[in-house]
Amino acid sequence: MIEIDGSVGEGGGQILRTSLALSMCTGQPFALTKIRAGRAKPGLMRQHLACVNAAADVCGAQVQGAELNSQSLIFTPGSVRAGDYVFNVGTAGSCTLVLQTVWPALMLADAPSHLKLGGGTHNPMAPPFHFLERAYAPLLAKLGAKADLALRRLGFYPAGGGEIDATIWPAGDSLQPFDLNDRGAKVESYAECFAPALPRSVARRELEQLGTGLGWSDAQLREAACRQNEGPGNALLATLVYDHVSEVFTAFGEKGVSAEQVAREVVREVRAYQVCHAALGPHLADQWALPLALGLWCRGGVASYTCTELTPHATTNFEVIERFLPVRFSSAAARGCITVAAKASDPPTGQFL
Structure with missing residues (x-):
């Protein structure tokens, strides 16, 4: 059982989502305490609970503490199951964060999955649909994990009501980590x-x-x-x-x-x-870390990327990833940008659990 303190680093919901994603991918259970302790309203809000329930549905997990305002959670995953899923936050809470929570596990499943998601599609403090479609998904495709996204209806705070369709294709053993140190032309x-x-x-x-x-x-x-x-x-x-x-x-x-x-x-x-020559902006630098680490877990080796900024959100994410995977992150600043290196510290497993 991996024990995680949700008050460390930036103390937000990303600690929960990364833990859920990697627990599903690796089969390792975790206990999370002090959930979102760094926020004005700590504990599980509706969109965070939607992430927990979606993750539990995808892998048949046993869960304790999955209720509104809960500040502790025990998540014991089962086997990830590809399939057709419908996840609705029920409010204007971000459904893109729900998608990002289950995406890594479903891309490692043995068959395609089709998802219908409802809630907020363009929210402050969450990746908008178009960020996922244009920035995040193409990088995963280069990694070897293809997905098709479609925006059916916009959803803004406070009304919500947005709709997204997603098809996540199995990556199999095709994940290939790569360096991303310049933008290109x-x-x-x-x-x-x-x-x-x-x-x-x-x-x-x-x-x-x-x-x-x-x-x-x-x-x-x-x-x-x-x-x-x-x-x-x-x-x-x-x-x-x-x-x-x-x-x-x-x-x-x-x-x-x-x-x-x-x-x-x-x-x-x-x-x-x-004004910087780095490849990734601050948000993509944060979100690219998890899929890259999964690729390194499978293949081994080292991969790097450059970014304009490393936020506390990103460095906290690195720390959580390192709790689940034998991958270590390091960073160095030079010539106005930051280079992040991720290295698999153990021989590759060659397969996901």
Whole structure:
């Protein structure tokens, strides 16, 4: 039984999700205490409970403490089962986080899995659907784990109601870790504004401000098509496509925040990425660690990537991964970027449990 203190590092929900994902992949049970102790409302909120229940469903786990506001959890996994699954958060809580929780285990299953997920698709503090589709999923495909994602309906806080379909294909023994130390040549960059049920002027102002701030042409600024019944919400996205990687930067509109403020936040993040030559931005640097570590567990060896920043969220994630896998992370800063190296410390197992 692996014992994990949920108050360490950044003390958030990623400790829970990484533990669930790797427990399913390795067959190792864990006990987690002080869940989300670093948050204003500690314990399992509805979206975290949805992750626990989804993980338990996928692997037939025995679970103690799976209830709202619980600050401790014991998770004993069974065998991962490919299949057709429906997971609904039931609120505007992020269904993309539920998807990321079960994705690693299902990509190691022996058959394809088809998922229907409901909840928030574009939430602050969670990867938006388009980040998963354009930035995260292509890297997993290069690793050898293909997935197809489709956005059926946008879901914003507080209404929720978003819908995502996902097909996760089995990777088998094809996982091949690789170095990702440069972006490659620039292919394209563009911005989109999703603003269902809001005046069109909101989208125009955000895009105009972003275009001015980044020097982008009108052809790079797009008002995304939305259905009015998707409820009110606002997300401004900037997508940067390179030969080796794509990055997606997002800011969300909210009451009392002007369209210009939303745009300036995206401009700030894009500029911070552009001034550095590293391959990955701060969020992708965090989320790429787990699938890369799984590949190294299977194949052995060392793989590296460069990033613009290592957040406390990322370093905490490294620590949790190291509790489950014989993989160790190290980092070094040079020439304005950070190089992360992941090394399998034991001979590869050649198979997943």
